[in-house]
Amino acid sequence: MFYPTKDDGDTWYASWDTNPRTLADGDRDPQDSRFLYTNGSPAISLFIEDDGHARVNDASVCTSIRLWVEHENTDSWKNTEMTVYGKRVNLADDIQLRARSNHTTTATENCQFGNYHVVWNDVGKFSQVEVEVTHPIYMRYIRQTQTPWVGFTNNVYAGYKQITRDVGDKVHVEGYYNPSIDDQSQWVKQTEFWFDGKNIQSMNPRIDDIAVYQNCLGKGERLCEDLNANTLYRKPGRWCWLRVNNVDKFNFRRFSIREIDAG
Numbered sequence: 001m002f003y004p005t006k007d008d009g010d011t012w013y014a015s016w017d018t019n020p021r022t023l024a025d026g027d028r029d030p031q032d033s034r035f036l037y038t039n040g041s042p043a044i045s046l047f048i049e050d051d052g053h054a055r056v057n058d059a060s061v062c063t064s065i066r067l068w069v070e071h072e073n074t075d076s077w078k079n080t081e082m083t084v085y086g087k088r089v090n091l092a093d094d095i096q097l098r099a100r101s102n103h104t105t106t107a108t109e110n111c112q113f114g115n116y117h118v119v120w121n122d123v124g125k126f127s128q129v130e131v132e133v134t135h136p137i138y139m140r141y142i143r144q145t146q147t148p149w150v151g152f153t154n155n156v157y158a159g160y161k162q163i164t165r166d167v168g169d170k171v172h173v174e175g176y177y178n179p180s181i182d183d184q185s186q187w188v189k190q191t192e193f194w195f196d197g198k199n200i201q202s203m204n205p206r207i208d209d210i211a212v213y214q215n216c217l218g219k220g221e222r223l224c225e226d227l228n229a230n231t232l233y234r235k236p237g238r239w240c241w242l243r244v245n246n247v248d249k250f251n252f253r254r255f256s257i258r259e260i261d262a263g
Contacts, residue, residue, distance in 0.1 A: 001258070002163065002176070002187075003081055009259030010072045014252075017052045036068040044248070055251040061091060062248065068241040069257055075102070078236035079165035082257045085181050086160060088152040089249035094121040096244070097162035097175075100237035102221070103135045110135065110212070111220025113233045115241075118162045118175030118191060122151040129173045129193040131200065131231050134216055134223050137209050139200040139231050147191045149177065157181040157253060167263030171195040171232060181253070197232030 005011060015032050023046040029035040037046045039056075040063030048054045056065055071077045080099050096119040102112035114132025121128065126146035131139050152158070159178030164171065174192040178184070216224040223230040240257045244250055 001081070002161070003165075003260040006079070006259045006261050010076065010257075011259065012069050012072075012257045014052075014054070014255040016048050016050075016054050016253075016255075018050055020050045021048050022046070023048065034070045034072065036070065038066045038068065040064040053251050053253045054255075055089075056244075056247060056249065057089070058248050060248060061246055064243055064245045065247055065250075066241055066243045067252070067255065068239050069255075070239055071236070075238045076236045077101075077238070077240050077257070077259070079260050079262050080240055080257055081161065081163045081260050082240050082242075083159065083161045084242055084255040085157045085253040086244075087157045087251040087253075088122075088154055089251060090154070091246065091248050092152065092244050092250050093123050093246040094119050094244065095160055095242070096120075097160060097240075097242055098132075099162060099164040099173075099240050100233065100235075101239040101241060102237045103132065103239070111216035111223070113221055113223060113235070113237060114138075115237065115239075116164045116171065116173045116195075116233070118160075118173065120149050120160060120175070120177065120190070125149055125151045127175055127177070127191040129175060129191055131195065131233070133227060133231055133233075134212065134220070137212055137224070137227075139227065149190060150179070153179070157251070159187065161187070163260075165260060165262055166234060167194075169196070171234065172263060195232055197229050200228075200231055 023037040044058040044062040098115035098117035101115035127149040161176040163174040177190040
């Protein structure tokens with residue numbers, strides 16, 4: 001815990017120590033209605049064990065898996081500290097922690113703010129802060145976007161922490177890494193960025209990005225009308241969530257989210 005929990009702030013801790021169960025794409029956890037699981041293609045299940053861990057384990061590579069946590073009041077995750085320990089068993093390209101999100105896979109929720117997120121990328125051995133303005137339009141900051149990261153060590157749990165909070169008139173996003181699940185002294189700040197609404201730029205847009213941009217003009221949260229201004233998203237979001245790409249075997253422990261005070 002880097003920042004104390006806000007007085008009366010919402011907290012969520014994974015309930016993975018009783019009643020083994022299996023979640024398929026789109027399932028809510030029967031033991032925790034705030035926890036939602038989705039996956040890309042092909043379908044891959046999430047197995048929740050009774051010893052405190054959850055895992056995906058499949059013979060084929062899935063494009064992505066996503067572990068969603070809804071705020072107790074549906075739409076109020078704002079200043080948050082999110083932590084998880086992950087272990088790659090065989091294959092995974094990256095792990096991402098995403099905050100303040102109003103994006104889901106539901107088509108009716110387009111044109112809402114996507115998320116602030118930190119990615120630890122094993123392919124390029126870097127970590128990075130990004131903002132998804134609205135799905136799938138991503139923005140990166142203008143200065144060097146990547147900081148070195150050692151990458152996954154197979155069959156070893158490591159810690160990942162993402163902190164998103166308002167500090168004055170900016171949004172500060174931090175990413176931390178710990179190579180050990182047992183030694184809390186090894187947490188290191190991996191990457192950070194101070195969003196002020198003017199210091200980012202769009203990645204090279206795809207044709208479907210342009211179509212989304214045009215479709216969302218004047219709709220939803222109106223984030224596409226001025227991308228530079230609207231990337232400084234100061235409102236709360238419905239979800240905090242975790243994503244792993246190109247994965248077939250991966251384990252998770254100690255997933256938690258806590259509301260913290262603004263800076």
